[in-house]
Amino acid sequence: MATEPPLRRGNLLPPRALAIAWSLLVLIAVLAWVLTVGQARHMGVEPGTMGMALPLFLLLWLLMMAAMMLPSVAPVAVTWARGIGRQSTGVARAARTTAFVAGYLLVWTAFGLLAYGALAATGDLVRDHPGAGRWIAFTAFLLAGLQQLGPLKNVCLRHCRSPMGQLMRYAQFRRRARDFRVGAHHGLYCVGCCWGLMVILVPLGVMNIAAMAGVAAVIFIEKLWRLGPWFSTAVGVVFLVLAGLAPFQDGLLPGLQAPEDPMPMDMDMDMH
Template identity: 50%
Template sequence: MKTTAALEPRHVSITSLVLAAAAILAWVVTISWVRASDMGAMPGTMGMGLLSFVVMWGLMMAAMMLPSVAPFVLSYRATLVDHRAARLTALALGYLLIWSAVGVLAYVVADWFGALASDRPNAAQGVAVATFALVGLFQLTPLKFRCLSHCRSPLGHLLHYLGFTGRFRDVRAGASHGWFCLGCCWALMLLMIAFGVMNVGAMVGLAAVIAIEKLWRHGETFARVVGVACLVFAVVVLFEPGLAPGLDPDGVNPMQNMGM
């Protein structure tokens, strides 16, 4: 028993290191992809097909979300008594499966945003304003804080997950947590499309916002501050549409020059 207890902190730190390494690898691959494509903050899907977009989106989600999901993974790990590595891998796969599936919807929205920026610039500016306003309002709703509470304090939900049985029980647990995480962060991901899907600066900024909301003890207050900031930003975009590159008509011209 003493030996097991002594090794426990090491196991926890190894799990944390694996999550950190996976997130770092996802960041490296994502940024390399952005540089290789030379696209950056542009409207729409930037000429990518559905499969390429979903793969890229999955990498982005791994980079942005894995650090903030660490408390849940560590809590879940404490309930496992065997095959921990395999079961934690299944848990992570279930979680990322939800966010990767969202990539299909993100593709449709990004494609629509890009077409709007190209064909109806005035309408695109209005949609940009509405997008930031929608995000700001959602950040202040009870649904946001219900889902955020789940992500911040997952211990109360572990008993439910422990009731899952069968070969895919860990995948189900990861997917279930992913749904709550999606409920908490879907609006912030909408900002990712408004800023331009491959906008590295926006990725880093939103990843920081998500981590602070979930990990900081004042995370709920911070979420409200972000909501108010988005409402202010919605007004600013009325005068500076370029602040929402994913809906900026001027961002279409470089794509057209590249034959896209």
């Protein structure tokens, strides 16, 4: 097996290359946010998949994940870019970093398949039984709270906060598709860490910009703030409180309230 220790001093990227890597990831995240906000303004907040077919939903989901997740994954991607080292050209480093990000986002796109199924099921249930939305919201917040406080969250959050050991282990793997595999592996840990936060988008609305921004902020703080684990626990407690309130507070489930049918044109004319 080819070895390439990721953090030997002679292989570290120069400051200019690191700045370029950071700038590229930030630019992608900003562009994804702009496109997501623009799309959300035309779609509103509705139950279910909002009439989207699976391919369109996955495309939009990928855009959302790029907007929400790249700010917090950027330090890991840049750390891996540092390990790529000076032996690679600028184009090669960019290609390998791109492969890392592609592997990461592919895992979240696969998770989007589960999200699509969950949204389709809850949307159908709410349309047939509007009162069920409150209990779906209760379940979603309860799951999110338990996940935030559970052992899997702690394991995955530790990896996301300190991924160096895994990156060094992957440096021993064969070079073929290694960068893609590293990104996908980190993406799996990230899904394990954050799936509960994504579940709350069911009651709050998958295209609710405020909810997406809030989730992105929680993810960023959990992974990068020195008190992130404590913050994660506090968020879990908040979710459990919201679970208790959800059956009685319609304001906590905008994404599970079926839109009112528009008034027929002839009825509107008769009323006038």
